[in-house]
Each structure stands twice: as structure tokens, then as C-alpha cells.
Amino acid sequence: MTAGVVALLLVLIAAVVALYVIRSRTTNWPPPNWILAACDVGQGDALALAAGPAEAVVIDTGPDPAKADHCLTVLGIHKVPLLVLTHFHADHVDGVPGVLKGRTVTEIETTNDPDPPRGVAEVTAWARTAGIPTSVAAVGEHRRFGPVSWDVLWPDPDASPSAPPEPAPKSHRRGRRQARASPRGGGEEGSGPNNSSVVLQVTVATRDGPVRLLLTGDIEPPSQAAILAAHPDLAADVLKVPHHGSKYQDPDFLRAVRPRVSIISVGAGNVYGHPSPDTVRLAGGSAGTPVLRTDRDGQIVIYGSARNLRAALRR
Numbered sequence: 001m002t003a004g005v006v007a008l009l010l011v012l013i014a015a016v017v018a019l020y021v022i023r024s025r026t027t028n029w030p031p032p033n034w035i036l037a038a039c040d041v042g043q044g045d046a047l048a049l050a051a052g053p054a055e056a057v058v059i060d061t062g063p064d065p066a067k068a069d070h071c072l073t074v075l076g077i078h079k080v081p082l083l084v085l086t087h088f089h090a091d092h093v094d095g096v097p098g099v100l101k102g103r104t105v106t107e108i109e110t111t112n113d114p115d116p117p118r119g120v121a122e123v124t125a126w127a128r129t130a131g132i133p134t135s136v137a138a139v140g141e142h143r144r145f146g147p148v149s150w151d152v153l154w155p156d157p158d159a160s161p162s163a164p165p166e167p168a169p170k171s172h173r174r175g176r177r178q179a180r181a182s183p184r185g186g187g188e189e190g191s192g193p194n195n196s197s198v199v200l201q202v203t204v205a206t207r208d209g210p211v212r213l214l215l216t217g218d219i220e221p222p223s224q225a226a227i228l229a230a231h232p233d234l235a236a237d238v239l240k241v242p243h244h245g246s247k248y249q250d251p252d253f254l255r256a257v258r259p260r261v262s263i264i265s266v267g268a269g270n271v272y273g274h275p276s277p278d279t280v281r282l283a284g285g286s287a288g289t290p291v292l293r294t295d296r297d298g299q300i301v302i303y304g305s306a307r308n309l310r311a312a313l314r315r
């Protein structure tokens with residue numbers, strides 16, 4: 001074995017062991033210097049980025065107001081300078097009232113795709129009642145809140161993916177039909193709203209360097225390919241795996257991220273078959289990247305710093 005190979009192996013080993021997973025006691029929550037929380041909201045997404053004392057940028061709200069409220073309560077969040085709604089499916093927006101409950105929410109930002117109309121009407125009514133201004137995320141937008149900053153990578157109204165929706169395999173058809181039959185909907189594959197999800201390339205300043213995160217909503221392969229073509233450097237320390245770990249992923253997109261930890265936000269026993277075992281394997285990659293899942297791990301918090309990145313789990 002040459003010195004070069006040994007050096008490479010040491011780098012690979014360091015990359016793998018650089019993230020420890022700790023089952024934290026609930027008396028010490030959230031862990032100090034927390035960066036990102038993936039809330040345990042069942043089948044859906046709700047994420048929080050620590051932006052200051054008692055303050056977080058919230059991305060999506062999950063389907064259940066009580067679960068969203070509980071997650072932010074245990075994190076100690078009273079102020080939300082920005083609530084980003086990646087798209088208008090129920091599993092991302094129906095928890096909005098739980099985020100608003102007892103908190104100061106300054107602004108709500110959404111995708112430019114007003115679909116499904118029911119979700120748009122709900123969000124519009126909640127924002128109006130609470131007197132919260134709304135805005136639309138745009139590619140190229142750069143925002144900053146305390147140590148958290150990001151670029152919006154998607155949706156790009158000038159570069160809508162032209163590929164047809166992915167067909168559902170036989171094993172998914174039952175779930176797909178159920179999703180379409182349900183007025184709450186929102187889980188089917190090949191969905192326009194999924195592919196219009198707001199995608200954020202986030203940088204969090206920590207004491208020994210930046211931590212990068214890629215937050216992907218429910219984008220599917222057409223959007224994943226378009227984002228990768230426009231942004232070849234998608235490398236991130238933390239990946240929120242698209243669409244609850246659905247089977248439909250562009251392997252090149254996931255490989256380009258090369259994360260130190262992947263997070264799948266998903267509900268146990270969901271009718272969509274999320275997450276797909278293939279996607280869980282893909283997210284783990286050849287380096288054995290930890291893949292944390294809200295259905296098994298509960299609330300997931302990434303904390304620490306660039307050189308000492310850790311994950312804590314709370315059921």
C-alpha cells in the first residue's frame with residue numbers, strides 16, 4: 001500500500017468518524033450550538049435552523065399543527081424571522097398554525113407554484129389573519145439571519161424541467177391512488193408541486209468554519225438533474241434527502257452532495273412506501289454515511305461545529 005493510498009484511507013476514515021450520533025437525554029435539549037433540527041412530525045417535513053437565542057428559520061411545518069408546535073417548543077423557539085414553505089402540499093403546510101401559535105413570525109416565503117390551490121388558500125388565509133407578509137422565493141436570492149445564510153437554488157421559473165413525470169411502479173400504485181383520492185393528498189410521485197419545491201443551499205457559520213446544508217423539499221429527478229446541471233458544486237455536510245426518501249432519485253444528484261450525514265423526514269407506516277430501501281442505501285453511499293430517519297430516530301438535531309459535527313436524537 002502506497003503512502004498516497006494510506007493518506008487517502010485516513011482522510012476517508014476521518015470523514016466517516018467526524019460525525020457522532022448521540023442519544024441525548026431529554027433534560028438537555030436542544031444540545032448547545034445546535035444548527036439544524038428535523039422535527040418528528042410524522043409523514044412530512046418540518047425543519048428549523050438556529051438563527052439566534054430563541055430564534056429559528058423554519059422550513060416547512062409538517063401536516064400536524066400540534067407536532068410542529070411541540071417541536072419548536074422543546075427547541076425553545078419564540079421568534080421565527082422567516083417561515084419557508086417549500087411547496088403547498090399538506091404534509092409541508094398544514095402545520096402552519098402550530099408554528100404561528102404563540103410565536104412572532106415575521107415573514108412567510110413560498111414557492112412560485114400555486115398548486116395545489118387548497119394549500120395556497122390555507123396559507124394565504126393563515127398569513128392574512130396573523131398579519132404576516134408573504135413573499136416568493138426566487139433562484140439567486142441570498143438571505144442571511146444571524147449565523148445562517150443561504151442561496152435559493154430552485155425553483156427557477158426560466159428552467160422548468162421538461163422531463164415527463166416518473167411513472168409509479170406497481171408496488172407504489174396503491175399508495176399513489178390513495179394519495180390522489182385523499183383531499184389532503186401530497187405524496188404522489190411525478191408531481192408538479194414536488195418539482196417546484198424551494199431548494200436552499202445553506203451555510204451556517206460555526207466557531208471553526210462553515211457547515212453547509214442542502215435542503216431539498218420534495219424535488220424529484222427532473223428538478224434534481226436541472227439543479228445539478230446549474231450548480232455542479234452541491235457538496236454539503238448535511239443533506240435533507242428529497243421527498244421523504246422516495247424511490248425516485250437522481251443518483252448523480254445525491255452523489256454530488258457527498259454529505260457527512262443524511263436526514264430522511266418520514267412517517268412510520270406511510271402509504272407511499274417512503275423511504276425506499278434503495279434510496280436509503282444511496283444516501284448512505286460507499287462511505288457509509290449515517291442516514292438518520294425521523295420515523296425511527298424521532299427529532300434529529302445536528303449540532304457542534306464544522307470540525308466536530310454531531311447529531312442528537314430525541315424520541
Ligand SMILES: [Zn+2]
Nearest residue numbers: 044089091218
Ligand atoms: Zn412531502
